[in-house]
Amino acid sequence: MSAARDEILQRVRLALRDVPQREQPTDVAVERGYRPTADASREHVIELFVERVREYKATVRIVTAHALPTTIAESCAARGVRRLLVPVDIPREWLPAGIEALRDTELTYAQIDGCDGVLTGCALGIAQTGTIVLDGGQAQGRRVLTLLPDYHLCVVRTEQIVGLVPEAVARLVPAVCEQQRAITFISGPSATSDIELNRVEGVHGPRTLEVIVVTPD
Amino acid sequence: MSRSNSKFHIPLTFQESARAALENTQLRRNLGKATQTIRAKRASVVDELPDWQELREAGRAIKERTLRHLDEYLLQLEAAVQRAGGQVHWARDAIEANRIVAGIVLEHGASEVIKVKSLTTDEIRMNEALGQHGVTAIETDLAELIIQLAHEESSHILVPAIHKNRAEIRTLFMHTLGISELSDEPAELAAVARRYLRTKFLSVPVATSGVNFAVAATGTIAVVESEGNGRMCLTLPEVLISIMGIEKVIPGWQDFEVFLQLLPRSSTGERMNPYTSFWTGVHPGDGPQAFHLVLLDNGRSRVLADHIGRQTLNCIRCSACLNVCPVYERTGGHAYNSVYPGPIGAILTPQLLGVERAGSLPYASSLCGACYDVCPVKINIPEVLVHLRAQVVRHKQTSEGIKGKLDPEAIGMRLLARVFRSPERYEQAQKLARLGQIPFARRGIIERLPPPLNVWTTMRDLQAVPRQTFRDWWRKRRVFGSVPKADADGVGDADGVDAEAAAAGRRNV
Numbered sequence: 001m002s003a004a005r006d007e008i009l010q011r012v013r014l015a016l017r018d019v020p021q022r023e024q025p026t027d028v029a030v031e032r033g034y035r036p037t038a039d040a041s042r043e044h045v046i047e048l049f050v051e052r053v054r055e056y057k058a059t060v061r062i063v064t065a066h067a068l069p070t071t072i073a074e075s076c077a078a079r080g081v082r083r084l085l086v087p088v089d090i091p092r093e094w095l096p097a098g099i100e101a102l103r104d105t106e107l108t109y110a111q112i113d114g115c116d117g118v119l120t121g122c123a124l125g126i127a128q129t130g131t132i133v134l135d136g137g138q139a140q141g142r143r144v145l146t147l148l149p150d151y152h153l154c155v156v157r158t159e160q161i162v163g164l165v166p167e168a169v170a171r172l173v174p175a176v177c178e179q180q181r182a183i184t185f186i187s188g189p190s191a192t193s194d195i196e197l198n199r200v201e202g203v204h205g206p207r208t209l210e211v212i213v214v215t216p217d
Numbered sequence: 218m219s220r221s222n223s224k225f226h227i228p229l230t231f232q233e234s235a236r237a238a239l240e241n242t243q244l245r246r247n248l249g250k251a252t253q254t255i256r257a258k259r260a261s262v263v264d265e266l267p268d269w270q271e272l273r274e275a276g277r278a279i280k281e282r283t284l285r286h287l288d289e290y291l292l293q294l295e296a297a298v299q300r301a302g303g304q305v306h307w308a309r310d311a312i313e314a315n316r317i318v319a320g321i322v323l324e325h326g327a328s329e330v331i332k333v334k335s336l337t338t339d340e341i342r343m344n345e346a347l348g349q350h351g352v353t354a355i356e357t358d359l360a361e362l363i364i365q366l367a368h369e370e371s372s373h374i375l376v377p378a379i380h381k382n383r384a385e386i387r388t389l390f391m392h393t394l395g396i397s398e399l400s401d402e403p404a405e406l407a408a409v410a411r412r413y414l415r416t417k418f419l420s421v422p423v424a425t426s427g428v429n430f431a432v433a434a435t436g437t438i439a440v441v442e443s444e445g446n447g448r449m450c451l452t453l454p455e456v457l458i459s460i461m462g463i464e465k466v467i468p469g470w471q472d473f474e475v476f477l478q479l480l481p482r483s484s485t486g487e488r489m490n491p492y493t494s495f496w497t498g499v500h501p502g503d504g505p506q507a508f509h510l511v512l513l514d515n516g517r518s519r520v521l522a523d524h525i526g527r528q529t530l531n532c533i534r535c536s537a538c539l540n541v542c543p544v545y546e547r548t549g550g551h552a553y554n555s556v557y558p559g560p561i562g563a564i565l566t567p568q569l570l571g572v573e574r575a576g577s578l579p580y581a582s583s584l585c586g587a588c589y590d591v592c593p594v595k596i597n598i599p600e601v602l603v604h605l606r607a608q609v610v611r612h613k614q615t616s617e618g619i620k621g622k623l624d625p626e627a628i629g630m631r632l633l634a635r636v637f638r639s640p641e642r643y644e645q646a647q648k649l650a651r652l653g654q655i656p657f658a659r660r661g662i663i664e665r666l667p668p669p670l671n672v673w674t675t676m677r678d679l680q681a682v683p684r685q686t687f688r689d690w691w692r693k694r695r696v697f698g699s700v701p702k703a704d705a706d707g708v709g710d711a712d713g714v715d716a717e718a719a720a721a722g723r724r725n726v
Contacts, residue, residue, distance in 0.1 A: 005307040008512070008518065009291070012291070012463070025289065030279055032275050034272045034275060035267075147445065169474040182497070182504060183494075183495040184494055187491050188491055191443050194376055194377075196247075196383055202407065203411055205492065
């Protein structure tokens with residue numbers, strides 16, 4: 001291959017002369033003494049998720065599956081959303097009547113940018129950090145959908161919520177390692193701390209994040 | 218400092234630049250407020266985790282494993298990225314990296330690129346290099362935009378405009394962006410950046426980014442950010458070029474369970490930063506359809522070769538060490554004359570450039586060790602600082618020939634070495650010093666010495682040699698066969714000099 005590649009690899013090998021030839025990477029011990037899972041009840045994990053998402057100044061509502069469409073309708077009405085962007089595979093039963101849902105059938109950036117808000121599901125929620133994980137799977141669509149509109153309404157089912165970061169990383173193994181999907185971790189609305197280290201919600205991504213946690217009926 | 222200064226030319230020593238910075242009271246106020254705020258935030262979110270020390274240890278160990286087998290992991294990463302539809306380039310130095318990036322940009326006929334904040338691209342001065350090819354690099358991070366508009370340099374790894382307060386930013390935006398009505402509310406200032414950059418995000422076809430982590434096994438790249446400008450750059454353009462130092466590789470996806478806990482808490486003091494993007498090569502129908510990864514050496518293999526310095530490459534650029542450093546808090550980032558300021562910069566810059574080019578930086582520390590305590594990957598910064606100081610001295614002695622040998626410090630040290638080698642000479646020297654210090658010592662303390670020794674005493678006091686040393690005392694004790702009471706108590710003197718000195722001596726042990 002390239003001369004640069006050969007030379008860099010040679011420099012690195014020369015720099016590592018002190019490493020014994022027969023040493024394997026796994027011979028360098030990595031002690032994973034940290035917590036792999038949360039030591040808490042399901043109720044507590046879900047409560048913590050709600051609390052932590054709220055701390056990022058995102059709105060969180062908890063409803064039963066039965067009440068989901070009404071809640072979505074209320075949220076959109078409260079925001080004044082007329083054109084709601086949705087991924088193509090959004091569950092039909094989520095969508096309330098009377099809302100113009102724009103399905104992402106190869107929409108242009110301009111069309112996406114022109115929407116009042118976007119409605120998606122998610123892959124996971126992480127309680128410890130109040131994080132929503134998108135992996136491009138069901139009801140999530142491509143990455144741009146949750147990026148350009150100023151309002152993101154996200155549905156999280158309680159069984160999608162895990163306790164700690166290691167649990168989320170483990171659950172994402174098939175999506176990353178087998179299906180090579182793009183993953184996005186979202187923790188609250190877009191923010192900056194660049195001016196005097198004051199956190200200001202809303203710079204380039206959606207300035208409003210609203211989460212609906214759905215419990216089974 | 219102007220942008221035109223090459224990173225290979227460090228014009229001032231740290232001590233010279235620090236003096237200028239210390240005279241800027243506005244800067245010190247801004248810095249003091251910012252570092253205190255972030256220190257408190259970090260401490261509270263770190264205290265939340267009962268397993269923080271275990272996470273730190275795992276982070277350190279993963280980095281050690283990676284660095285000891287870096288060649289294998291780089292090859293794995295290359296293969297994985299290619300498998301996923303990306304292209305991999307290797308750059309020995311800044312010039313080569315810039316040539317690669319410019320080549321890709323020009324091949325796509327672009328005259329502008331949008332840029333995610335990246336220290337590595339600052340290190341290679343990519344914006345300038347692209348400018349020479351007629352390509353404008355647009356910074357999209359708010360702080361980077363602020364300093365780009367102000368034609369200034371970054372002063373902090375994480376919050377580059379930390380030296381500017383809201384009033385200064387308001388004035389800057391009004392002047393450079395032609396806005397007549399603007400308050401100094403951070404939310405309103407952020408909104409200005411949102412409007413200004415949205416059209417760029419939607420129209421510029423090429424983006425560049427740095428890399429926080431790259432997974433060898435899968436080829437997955439991670440970029441951690443807050444504002445969403447990163448997601449814009451990583452998602453909207455047709456072409457994405459990511460530039461990474463070769464030390465940013467990690468073995469497997471699972472390792473994120475450690476680093477995603479360590480990094481946000483250490484850097485912004487948040488449980489999690491607002492956005493983290495992971496991508497693996499090219500995703501059909503989603504995001505850029507051409508992905509280039511540039512692997513940059515630029516001195517890193519040299520750092521790797523030093524057994525003590527190697528741990529510097531553990532760094533995940535969190536900036537926790539800056540915020541706790543009593544030196545950084547007072548001088549700010551510009552005094553370090555490098556893209557890498559603070560304690561990490563004081564060890565990284567001299568190693569990347571060579572101690573001959575940045576020899577003042579290992580002295581930009583009081584060795585208090587606060588940086589080591591907060592480092593999420595346990596880089597023993599004081600250890601590396603002392604190691605580098607030794608290199609600076611050795612370099613001075615060997616490379617400067619006769620001038621180096623006649624350097625007063627070198628002569629002094631050689632003399633001391635001779636004195637310490639023989640007990641007789643040592644005792645004689647003590648006797649001499651006891652006489653010599655008479656005009657300077659007051660109550661066991663020397664506050665001022667004549668030149669050239671005043672280099673030491675302008676900043677600190679020196680312990681005087683006590684009237685009675687341990688060896689004197691020991692000898693007396695043996696002669697009399699028992700411990701004389703006054704001496705055992707250490708009070709053999711009317712003015713108590715010896716007692717104080719002995720107490721100070723005990724503390725120092």
